[in-house]
Amino acid sequence: MTTAAIIVAAGRGQRAGGGVPKQWRPLAGQRVADWTLEQFAAANLDHIVLVLSAEDAKAWTEFESGPFILVEGGADRSGSVRNGLAALENHGVTKVLIHDVARPCISARVISDVLVALDTHPAAAPGLAVTDALWTGHDGQVTGTRDRDSLFAAQTPQGFHYDAIVEAHAAHTGGAADDVQVARDAGLAIAIVPGDADNLKITRPEDFARAERILRADMDIRLGNGYDVHRFGDGDHVVLCGVKVPHDRGLQGHSDADVGMHAVTDAIYGALAQGDIGQHFPPSDPQWKGAASEIFLRHAVKLAASMGYRISNVDCTLVCEYPKVGPHSAAMRSEMARIMGLHESRVSVKATTSERLGFTGRSEGIAALATACLVSP
Ligand code: MG
Numbered sequence: 247m248t249t250a251a252i253i254v255a256a257g258r259g260q261r262a263g264g265g266v267p268k269q270w271r272p273l274a275g276q277r278v279a280d281w282t283l284e285q286f287a288a289a290n291l292d293h294i295v296l297v298l299s300a301e302d303a304k305a306w307t308e309f310e311s312g313p314f315i316l317v318e319g320g321a322d323r324s325g326s327v328r329n330g331l332a333a334l335e336n337h338g339v340t341k342v343l344i345h346d347v348a349r350p351c352i353s354a355r356v357i358s359d360v361l362v363a364l365d366t367h368p369a370a371a372p373g374l375a376v377t378d379a380l381w382t383g384h385d386g387q388v389t390g391t392r393d394r395d396s397l398f399a400a401q402t403p404q405g406f407h408y409d410a411i412v413e414a415h416a417a418h419t420g421g422a423a424d425d426v427q428v429a430r431d432a433g434l435a436i437a438i439v440p441g442d443a444d445n446l447k448i449t450r451p452e453d454f455a456r457a458e459r460i461l462r463a464d465m466d467i468r469l470g471n472g473y474d475v476h477r478f479g480d481g482d483h484v485v486l487c488g489v490k491v492p493h494d495r496g497l498q499g500h501s502d503a504d505v506g507m508h509a510v511t512d513a514i515y516g517a518l519a520q521g522d523i524g525q526h527f528p529p530s531d532p533q534w535k536g537a538a539s540e541i542f543l544r545h546a547v548k549l550a551a552s553m554g555y556r557i558s559n560v561d562c563t564l565v566c567e568y569p570k571v572g573p574h575s576a577a578m579r580s581e582m583a584r585i586m587g588l589h590e591s592r593v594s595v596k597a598t599t600s601e602r603l604g605f606t607g608r609s610e611g612i613a614a615l616a617t618a619c620l621v622s623p
């Protein structure tokens with residue numbers, strides 16, 4: 247089974263105010279689109295298509311090197327969806343989710359429920375049963391009532407068997423309110439999975455305040471610090487933050503003695519209150535002798551994810567007179583980001599000397615300090 251999501255972000259919607267399309271407006275510390283993409287990135291799908299307007303030049307540049315398949319939007323929403331579907335051709339996709347970028351409070355539960363429903367249905371979408379009484383009105387007066395019993399408010403992501411929705415879109419004559427209507431018009435049976443009242447679509451200016459309250463309500467922010475020291479010994483290189491740096495000495499240690507990576511790993515364990523490297527990988531255990539420290543860092547990152555946290559950023563400072571870190575810091579950031587599955591903008595590696603004071607000043611070893619910020623959900 248190969249899964250994919252199409253995030254439709256090509257709209258120019260400015261009804262929400264702010265002078266830029268709503269998906270690029272700030273919301274609870276990042277942009278609307280960042281929240282949406284983060285939730286889908288965490289859902290372990292095989293592919294994520296991001297449909298962008300040709301006018302959003304900055305977004306094209308920004309996401310170019312990321313994990314998303316970028317596609318240009320069409321003349322309208324269905325055109326954008328069709329372009330997204332076309333970009334997934336020959337990817338062996340069996341299930342596809344189609345989501346509006348302006349629903350940033352989408353939960354992992356709803357995404358997963360839609361995917362599970364697709365095991366037994368060709369199409370599935372979240373719907374929220376209408377609980378308020380419904381009126382019709384005119385000129386500020388109630389003119390009638392409507393039976394709400396069989397009414398649902400439609401949400402996204404709407405999920406489909408890939409081949410079926412491609413065919414349905416190709417056959418559709420236009421004017422559909424959403425992809426569920428396209429699927430229905432093609433005769434597909436669509437299962438309703440329980441929607442989420444928090445999964446609002448940002449449309450009006452006041453929706454930002456509500457979305458911000460939802461996103462911040464159960465946000466748990468955790469900080470951890472890490473500190474490590476390794477002593478110089480014989481050798482012709484050191485490994486710092488995953489990068490082999492030529493040097494006239496090596497660092498001693500049970501593993502590869504990557505003091506920077508150890509500090510970052512301990513900072514993550516610290517934020518989780520889950521001990522330290524020594525506890526998870528005892529130095530007394532011979533299997534970790536000479537081990538690449540990447541194993542430790544990956545373990546900490548996986549543990550964070552399993553406890554429901556994502557790493558917001560890490561910052562590492564290496565303390566040494568030599569080797570000079572500056573020329574290698576870009577490579578170190580990039581390597582650390584790769585291992586942790588983060589964008590490089592969330593990883594900092596910097597260095598300082600200790601003015602020739604103390605053990606680092608006497609070049610007896612290298613010290614490293616690190617801070618990690620973890621956020622849930
Ligand atoms: Mg160490």
